[in-house]
Amino acid sequence: MIFEVSILGSSSATPIYQRHPSAQVVNIHERFFLVDCGEGTLIQMNRYKIKFHRISHIFISHLHGDHYLGLLGLISTMHLQGRTASLNVYGPAKLKEIIDIQLDYSETELRYPLVFHPLDATTPACIYNEDNVEVHTIILNHRIPCTGFMFIESHKLRKLNKESVEEHGIPVEFFHELKNGKDFVRPDGTIIPNSQLTLPPPPDRRYAYCSDTIYDERLIGIVRGVDLLYHEATFMDDRVERARETYHSTARQAGIIARNAGVQRLIIGHFSARYKNLYPLLDEAKSEFNQVTLALEGDRFSI
Amino acid sequence: MIFEVSILGSSSATPIYQRHPSAQVVNIHERFFLVDCGEGTLIQMNRYKIKFHRISHIFISHLHGDHYLGLLGLISTMHLQGRTASLNVYGPAKLKEIIDIQLDYSETELRYPLVFHPLDATTPACIYNEDNVEVHTIILNHRIPCTGFMFIESHKLRKLNKESVEEHGIPVEFFHELKNGKDFVRPDGTIIPNSQLTLPPPPDRRYAYCSDTIYDERLIGIVRGVDLLYHEATFMDDRVERARETYHSTARQAGIIARNAGVQRLIIGHFSARYKNLYPLLDEAKSEFNQVTLALEGDRFSI
Numbered sequence: 001m002i003f004e005v006s007i008l009g010s011s012s013a014t015p016i017y018q019r020h021p022s023a024q025v026v027n028i029h030e031r032f033f034l035v036d037c038g039e040g041t042l043i044q045m046n047r048y049k050i051k052f053h054r055i056s057h058i059f060i061s062h063l064h065g066d067h068y069l070g071l072l073g074l075i076s077t078m079h080l081q082g083r084t085a086s087l088n089v090y091g092p093a094k095l096k097e098i099i100d101i102q103l104d105y106s107e108t109e110l111r112y113p114l115v116f117h118p119l120d121a122t123t124p125a126c127i128y129n130e131d132n133v134e135v136h137t138i139i140l141n142h143r144i145p146c147t148g149f150m151f152i153e154s155h156k157l158r159k160l161n162k163e164s165v166e167e168h169g170i171p172v173e174f175f176h177e178l179k180n181g182k183d184f185v186r187p188d189g190t191i192i193p194n195s196q197l198t199l200p201p202p203p204d205r206r207y208a209y210c211s212d213t214i215y216d217e218r219l220i221g222i223v224r225g226v227d228l229l230y231h232e233a234t235f236m237d238d239r240v241e242r243a244r245e246t247y248h249s250t251a252r253q254a255g256i257i258a259r260n261a262g263v264q265r266l267i268i269g270h271f272s273a274r275y276k277n278l279y280p281l282l283d284e285a286k287s288e289f290n291q292v293t294l295a296l297e298g299d300r301f302s303i
Numbered sequence: 304m305i306f307e308v309s310i311l312g313s314s315s316a317t318p319i320y321q322r323h324p325s326a327q328v329v330n331i332h333e334r335f336f337l338v339d340c341g342e343g344t345l346i347q348m349n350r351y352k353i354k355f356h357r358i359s360h361i362f363i364s365h366l367h368g369d370h371y372l373g374l375l376g377l378i379s380t381m382h383l384q385g386r387t388a389s390l391n392v393y394g395p396a397k398l399k400e401i402i403d404i405q406l407d408y409s410e411t412e413l414r415y416p417l418v419f420h421p422l423d424a425t426t427p428a429c430i431y432n433e434d435n436v437e438v439h440t441i442i443l444n445h446r447i448p449c450t451g452f453m454f455i456e457s458h459k460l461r462k463l464n465k466e467s468v469e470e471h472g473i474p475v476e477f478f479h480e481l482k483n484g485k486d487f488v489r490p491d492g493t494i495i496p497n498s499q500l501t502l503p504p505p506p507d508r509r510y511a512y513c514s515d516t517i518y519d520e521r522l523i524g525i526v527r528g529v530d531l532l533y534h535e536a537t538f539m540d541d542r543v544e545r546a547r548e549t550y551h552s553t554a555r556q557a558g559i560i561a562r563n564a565g566v567q568r569l570i571i572g573h574f575s576a577r578y579k580n581l582y583p584l585l586d587e588a589k590s591e592f593n594q595v596t597l598a599l600e601g602d603r604f605s606i
Contacts, residue, residue: 014380015346021376039376040343046319063408065379069372073324073342076368077317094408101404105366105397107447144410 001029003153003205003303005228008044010269010295012212012234012248013066015039017276020297021066022211022269024230025050026151028133034058034074035149035209041070042077048298053083057128059135060091061211062121062146068095072102079110086113090127092145093118121145124222132156138222140213143247148210150226155201164197205303208263211270214244215253220261227303229258230295233268233281251281255288269295304332306456306508306606308531311347313572313598315515315537315551316369320579323600324369325514325572327533328353329454331436337361337377338452338512344373345380351601356386360431362438363394364514365424365449371398375405382413389416393430395448396421424448427525435459441525443516446550451513453529458504467500508606511566514573517547518556523564530606532561533598536571536584554584558591572598 004027009020021038025045032054034041045052052074060068068091078087089095096116103110117127119137122145128135132155138148157179165175170184170192178184184192208223211232223229234248243250249257251268258266268285271278278294285292293301307330312323324341328348335357337344348355355377363371371394381390392398399419406413420430422440425448431438435458441451460482468478473487473495481487487495511526514535526532537551546553552560554571561569571588574581581597588595596604 013383015376016349018346018350020346039373040346043321043323043343047321063405065375065405065409069376070342072368073372080316092408098405098408102366102368102401105395105401105447106368144408 001153003028003151003207005207005230005267005301005303006048006050007267007269007295007297007299007301008041008048008050009038009297010271011038011066012232012270012272013064014273015066016273019271020044021069022061023070024209024295025055026207028151028153029131031133032056033135033151036061036067036211037070037074038066039069042074044297052078053081053085055087056085057088057135058090059149060089060095061140061148061209062142062144063092063094063098064144064212067211068098071095072099075099075103075110075114076106076108078112079108083112086115088115088117090117090119092121119147121147138208138210138219140210141216141218141247142212142214146212148208148213150223151207151209153205155204158194158198158201161197161199168192168197170197207303210257212248214247215249215257217257217260219257223257223261223263225262225264227264228267228301229261229263229265230267230269231257232270233285234270234272236275236281236284251284252288255285255292258285258292259289264291265301266292267295267301268292304456306331306454306510308510308533308570308604308606309351309353310570310572310598310600310602310604311344311351311353312341312600313574314341314369315573315575316367317576319576322574323347324372325364326373327512327598328358329510331454331456332434334436335359336438336454339364339370339514340373340377341369342372345377347600356381356384358390359388360391360438361393362452363392363398364443364451364512365445365447366395366397366401367447367515370514371401374398375402378402378406378413378417379409379411381415382411386415389418391418391420393420393422395424422450424450441511441513441522443513444519444521444550445515445517449515451511451516453526454510454512456508458507461497461501461504464500464502471495471500473500510606513560515551517550518552518560520560520563522560526560526564526566528565528567530567531570531604532564532566532568533570533572534560535573536588537573537575539578539584539587554587555591558588558595561588561595562592567594568604569595570598570604571595 008023011019022036023041231254233251237252311326314322325339326344534557536554
């Protein structure tokens with residue numbers, strides 16, 4: 001089953017060298033989640049053949065413009081293109097005001113329901129949970145309230161051990177309870193333990209999106225062992241002081257978080273405009289953690 | 304002296320085929336005026352080598368997103384890049400609220416003065432007048448309050464007729480008064496009429512920007528004889544009814560306005576997403592007025 005992250009933009013606040021600000025699409029089983037929506041996201045979706053009408057959930061990490069200024073254009077275009085399906089937007093409560101004032105002043109009455117879900121940037125929460133897919137907030141430490149997002153494809157059900165089930169002649173109508181972990185009890189009272197009849201569910205697959213954040217070791221426990229970690233790397237380590245002042249991280253710090261959290265793979269982004277060539281940032285992160293890749297526009301990362 | 308219009312975007316509300324929404328830069332004598340600022344304007348400026356720090360006046364026609372959603376990104380980037388020079392923004396009064404709420408919620412305190420000039424969309428006015436350059440509003444008839452802009456390079460001063468001035472031995476300190484139209488009076492009371500000493504000023508050069516507007520014949524008198532007219536052409540004439548309903552114009556209607564106003568040259572833009580190939584719109588406008596060009600991204604029109 002598909003679990004894929006498409007990068008639409010990974011530049012920090014100042015777009016330059018034709019790089020675009022933050023936006024990603026997470027595709028889990030053909031459900032499409034947009035994560036941040038910097039200016040130009042719609043154009044980038046067109047460029048990379050992502051059908052914006054399939055997006056039904058948008059997650060905005062915080063209210064710095066490079067993370068949400070493309071949202072109004074997307075909302076308006078969905079309206080103009082005749083969308084009727086509801087759109088769920090998750091973000092800081094004040095984002096709702098920003099959306100409303102602009103729809104109001106352009107005299108736009110949306111043809112579809114826009115369901116706004118205010119996020120609490122102080123306590124982590126599960127904000128989406130449908131059909132084996134969960135999204136949780138990650139509390140980030142930035143200059144203004146900011147949340148990252150953890151996408152989880154979770155398999156709650158155990159898998160039937162077909163051979164063993166057949167051998168014991170378990171009736172089909174009991175399969176669901178087996179998957180839920182119940183033992184089988186024969187009419188004569190004999191118990192066949194669940195562990196003999198099922199296999200553990202496949203491991204969850206997890207993607208953690210962490211942008212923007214100061215270097216914060218508390219993240220290590222939160223993203224421990226994820227399959228893919230996006231961690232911002234606005235600066236290189238010779239500007240570690242500047243990173244601290246602006247509540248950002250360096251490429252080396254992103255590598256340290258990834259290594260200490262034992263993640264499978266790291267992608268770095270949110271690159272400062274001062275870096276035309278991004279490979280030195282990659283090398284720097286790699287000096288701490290080998291499985292690292294630049295999150296470049298148009299790239300897709302499969303989990 | 305340079306008087307040039309650079310097109311950064313000429314798509315209507317839905318950006319598609321890598322076309323960008325409305326934005327233009329008018330360069331008059333190396334003073335750079337930004338006219339509308341759709342999403343992606345900053346990226347487009349980078350692409351077409353327009354130095355955004357040289358922009359000091361921005362004119363926003365109305366509050367439909369495709370005409371202003373790039374403004375916050377531009378304002379923020381100017382801030383991040385250390386701008387100190389003041390920035391003048393002209394637009395509907397409500398635009399100020401939209402700017403303020405977003406700066407407020409991102410906790411951005413601009414390092415430069417942003418001077419906001421609210422525009423009245425009911426009465427035309429001269430909103431800028433410095434060193435031979437004037438900008439006037441044009442009242443447009445759109446679904447929400449909307450102004451176009453007339454850029455005028457105006458020569459108020461007459462030119463010295465050097466030969467005649469020498470011949471009559473006019474002292475240098477009187478040249479300025481000559482340019483202002485005064486006659487020269489000798490100590491003995493003899494009068495040399497100004498018309499013998501000067502030539503008329505060169506004709507004004509004028510660029511009229513009209514987007515968005517329903518077909519409105521009142522425009523003819525307003526843009527009469529301009530050197531360059533930008534008129535929106537959202538649709539083709541087979542959708543004239545749709546154009547009327549949405550307060551837009553067709554390519555043919557743009558041609559009619561240009562012909563009846565006797566303009567030197569017409570450029571059309573604000574193309575609907577329904578037209579991938581724009582040349583049929585050009586042909587349609589051309590059937591009414593021959594001197595017409597598509598306003599395509601990256602194109603520059605010299606006056």
